[in-house]
Amino acid sequence: MSKIAITGVTGQLGEMTARHLLELNVSAGDIIAVVRNLEKAKPLADLGLQIRYGDYEDEASMLAAFENVDKLLFISSPSLDNTHRIAQHARVVEAARDAKVGHIAYTSLAFPEKSALGLENLHLATEYAIRTTGIPYTFLRNGFYMDILVNPSLHGVIKSGEFVSASAGAKVNYVTRNDLALAAAIVLTGSGHECQTYELAHPHPFTYDEFVQILSEVSGKPVKHADLSSEQAYERLVATGIPEAAAAFMTQAIYPAIAAGQFSFASEDLVKLIGNRFTSVKAALEQFLGK
Numbered sequence: 001m002s003k004i005a006i007t008g009v010t011g012q013l014g015e016m017t018a019r020h021l022l023e024l025n026v027s028a029g030d031i032i033a034v035v036r037n038l039e040k041a042k043p044l045a046d047l048g049l050q051i052r053y054g055d056y057e058d059e060a061s062m063l064a065a066f067e068n069v070d071k072l073l074f075i076s077s078p079s080l081d082n083t084h085r086i087a088q089h090a091r092v093v094e095a096a097r098d099a100k101v102g103h104i105a106y107t108s109l110a111f112p113e114k115s116a117l118g119l120e121n122l123h124l125a126t127e128y129a130i131r132t133t134g135i136p137y138t139f140l141r142n143g144f145y146m147d148i149l150v151n152p153s154l155h156g157v158i159k160s161g162e163f164v165s166a167s168a169g170a171k172v173n174y175v176t177r178n179d180l181a182l183a184a185a186i187v188l189t190g191s192g193h194e195c196q197t198y199e200l201a202h203p204h205p206f207t208y209d210e211f212v213q214i215l216s217e218v219s220g221k222p223v224k225h226a227d228l229s230s231e232q233a234y235e236r237l238v239a240t241g242i243p244e245a246a247a248a249f250m251t252q253a254i255y256p257a258i259a260a261g262q263f264s265f266a267s268e269d270l271v272k273l274i275g276n277r278f279t280s281v282k283a284a285l286e287q288f289l290g291k
């Protein structure tokens with residue numbers, strides 16, 4: 001059987017992908033968990049996965065970890081320093097080339113050519129680095145996780161009956177992390193994905209007005225949408241107990257991007273890969289609220 005290695009597998013997307021691989025009948029011993037913290041890998045070892053040490057800062061460790069790997073799921077580094085991240089990614093790519101990995105699937109960013117989020121250069125640089133190796137690739141251009149919307153702060157939103165944004169009525173194309181993990185597992189176990197680029201975003205981007213309508217329906221409590229200016233939204237979010245840094249991130253980085261249409265692009269690629277297992281906003285809310 002072919003050996004599938006996953007980096008970043010102690011993280012949320014990586015572990016979900018490993019679990020989907022097991023559900024798709026990949027035997028645990030054929031999954032190689034590449035981890036920088038061996039203690040954190042204990043739950044993965046308990047699942048029967050092969051654990052190998054590999055740190056994006058240490059190319060020799062990645063080279064050793066990739067020995068006899070047929071397919072690699074390279075999960076992008078979470079570092080916030082994009083220049084440093086490019087260096088980390090270059091090490092991983094060089095190690096994959098030198099270890100003669102057969103196929104690299106990389107978790108990129110959806111619609112990077114149209115994006116001005118500040119993440120596009122990192123992901124395009126990594127895609128081009130992978131192309132230089134000549135190794136067959138699959139670019140899993142992941143959309144933003146729906147967690148940015150469906151998270152514990154929703155309990156306060158439901159209680160207050162008001163969802164605050166500064167989205168100027170624009171649409172968002174968020175998808176669940178679990179759907180992205182399933183897509184990665186399907187690519188790693190399927191055929192015909194060599195040298196393909198998938199834009200893994202929502203096929204029907206939705207507005208926050210539509211979101212609160214679904215939230216009201218699922219929660220059984222009426223929630224209205226206050227679509228404010230960035231300044232007003234910041235003040236309102238902080239007043240409702242959102243930490244200042246989180247409120248600033250949302251109102252100074254995320255909402256201006258949403259309002260500028262940066263998250264409005266649609267794609268059928270995710271639905272084509274995972275079919276009727278695609279999680280709608282309603283299903284994500286039902287799962288989150290235990291309905």
Ligand SMILES: NC(=O)c1ccc[n+]([C@@H]2O[C@H](COP(=O)([O-])OP(=O)(O)OC[C@H]3O[C@@H](n4cnc5c(N)ncnc54)[C@H](OP(=O)(O)O)[C@@H]3O)[C@@H](O)[C@H]2O)c1
Pocket residue numbers: 007008009010011012013014035036037040054055056057075076077078079107142143144145
């Ligand atoms: N699409 C989106 O909305 C979105 C949002 C946030 C991030 N992302 C990107 O998607 C990736 C996966 O998301 P996630 O939610 O699974 O992130 P996560 O839970 O933070 O997982 C990140 C993984 O990267 C590993 N890692 C960090 N530094 C490393 C290093 N120097 N060497 C080797 N491994 C290292 C972490 O290992 P430890 O467990 O040892 O820390 C962890 O396993 C993120 O890393 C980030 O690039 C996407």
